[in-house]
Amino acid sequence: MPQNTLMTKNDRNGRRYSALDQALMRLQQGFNRDSSSAAPSKNYPAAALPQADLSESARRRAAGLMRVNHAGEVSAQALYHGQALVSRDPEIRKHLLHAAAEERAHLQWCEARLGELGARPSRLSPFWYVGSFAIGAFAGVAGDRWNLGFVEETERQVVEHLESHLEQLPREDQRSRAIVEAMKADETRHGDEAAAAGAYALPPPIKALMRRVAGVMKFGAYRL
Ligand SMILES: [Fe+2]
Ligand SMILES: [Fe+2]
Numbered sequence: 001m002p003q004n005t006l007m008t009k010n011d012r013n014g015r016r017y018s019a020l021d022q023a024l025m026r027l028q029q030g031f032n033r034d035s036s037s038a039a040p041s042k043n044y045p046a047a048a049l050p051q052a053d054l055s056e057s058a059r060r061r062a063a064g065l066m067r068v069n070h071a072g073e074v075s076a077q078a079l080y081h082g083q084a085l086v087s088r089d090p091e092i093r094k095h096l097l098h099a100a101a102e103e104r105a106h107l108q109w110c111e112a113r114l115g116e117l118g119a120r121p122s123r124l125s126p127f128w129y130v131g132s133f134a135i136g137a138f139a140g141v142a143g144d145r146w147n148l149g150f151v152e153e154t155e156r157q158v159v160e161h162l163e164s165h166l167e168q169l170p171r172e173d174q175r176s177r178a179i180v181e182a183m184k185a186d187e188t189r190h191g192d193e194a195a196a197a198g199a200y201a202l203p204p205p206i207k208a209l210m211r212r213v214a215g216v217m218k219f220g221a222y223r224l
Helices: 019-031 056-086 090-116 125-141 144-168 174-196 204-223
Strands: 008-010 016-018
Touching: 056 090, 056 125, 056 144, 056 174, 056 204, 090 144, 090 174, 125 144, 125 204, 144 174, 144 204
Parallel strands: none
Antiparallel strands: 008 016
16 A cells, blocks of 8 residues: 655655645745746747747737737646645655656746746746645645546636737747747646546536636636
8 A cells, every 4th residue: 555645754854844844845936936047948849949030919918918818828837736636545645746857847847938928937937836836736735647537627728728828929029939839748648647647537617627727717817
């Protein structure tokens, strides 16, 4: 039987952390957006592409869309952290934390692109993080295969959303487009991996509710 590390976890020095300690550490990690986090990582998908001379309306449009994507990545990271906190299977927890690290890279790409566009992330980012963390933990309590089902559905909806952004982003904004394309490839893989690990299919009303919650976030993040 897998060891249940939901309640406590030991670090390298033998210190024990309660579930509350772990949750607070995750929250701190989510909020820890110092100046270095805005620097594009080594694999920044836009690195080799030209900075297009965008019109003011195209720049604003791209910035709004990339702000929504940034908020989505804050939420994705938080969902995975919340789910990992309550996961009972050490292998699944490891998988969730690995995916969370990839979402963090996406977040950094979006933040870097927002800076290039002369824009800033959503002011509601802490709210997106806390809300999504709670949703992730709540979903995870249902059990690991439901947890994976939630991951699969989330990633499928994110892929659809990113495809819609590829339609909406200015054609000439190659840098934003390259970032969205790279994220879409990773999110597709995250969904496929969850399915391969034995995800349950979520009931349609839950899928519909998830779309509605995501819609509220997109509306808020584009504007605030
Ligand atoms: Fe992502
Ligand atoms: Fe993902």
